[in-house]
Amino acid sequence: MTITLHMFPTLNAHKVTIALEEMELPYEIAFIDILNGGQDDPKFRALNPNGRVPVLTDGPVTVFESAAILQYLGRKSGRFYPADEAGRAEVDSWLFWQMAGLGPSSGNVNWFTRAARKDGRDPLETGLAIHRFTKETALLFDVLETRLAGREYLCGAYSIADMACWTWIDKYPDNGGGLASRPRLAAWHGAIVARPAVQRALRAGQDLIQR
Known part of the structure; x- marks a missing residue:
């Protein structure tokens, strides 16, 4: 399954795109237009009740908060996040x-x-x-x-x-x-x-x- 990053190009979202690009993980973008209320869409709120980007979905996994997403991607890829x-x-x-x-x-x-x-x-x-x-x-x-x-x-x-x-x-x-x-x-x-x-x-x- 392809990773989907629900994002607007903010600093917190770019932490995640950096990780995805560095880890060479294929992904697609679901654009959330926060300048026009996209963060309040009920479908997006179902992914993150706090209504903030970014959110990452990967099959049955949904992760919000950029630090949690980085940890998840580090574990998934085995890169840029120590195993010890x-x-x-x-x-x-x-x-x-x-x-x-x-x-x-x-x-x-x-x-x-x-x-x-x-x-x-x-x-x-x-x-x-x-x-x-x-x-x-x-x-x-x-x-x-x-x-x-x-x-x-x-x-x-x-x-x-x-x-x-x-x-x-x-x-x-x-x-x-x-x-x-x-x-x-x-x-x-x-x-x-x-x-x-x-x-x-x-x-x-x-x-x-x-x-």
Whole structure:
């Protein structure tokens, strides 16, 4: 059976397309137009009651939340996810670090610098929030810079942890103060963006957006 990725080309969806391309797993895209309410379609809500992309279906298996999808694909393919418990625990730690820290913190910078201002929020309120989350995101960038000392990738070998973190660094580097003062993070970013599978993954779904 062919894997189906229910997606809109968001950062979280591209974590999954990177994994699929790197693992050489055939898949098809079911486009969910979140700009026009596609996430509220009852058929999609039956797959993910939370109404967020991405969702992956593989025969009888349905998985939502990008980290869970990455783990599933790693187990399925036997690639980019260690088989030994110690290695897998290390990768899981960084995978969930991204889900709990880097993604939400950087995402809040985006919201308060864009959506909140469009909503006419109090500039003092948004200014304090932007300061808070920009500072936190910068600290998280520094955690990555420190972690990459003596390592090409977060857990030694390239893994789903790198795929999860990379999209947030690639798309919004300025949220954490940029890469210029973080040479190890910059080198890590450059090594991943140069991978052909990553380039293919970033194009996935882009042609389906109504412009």
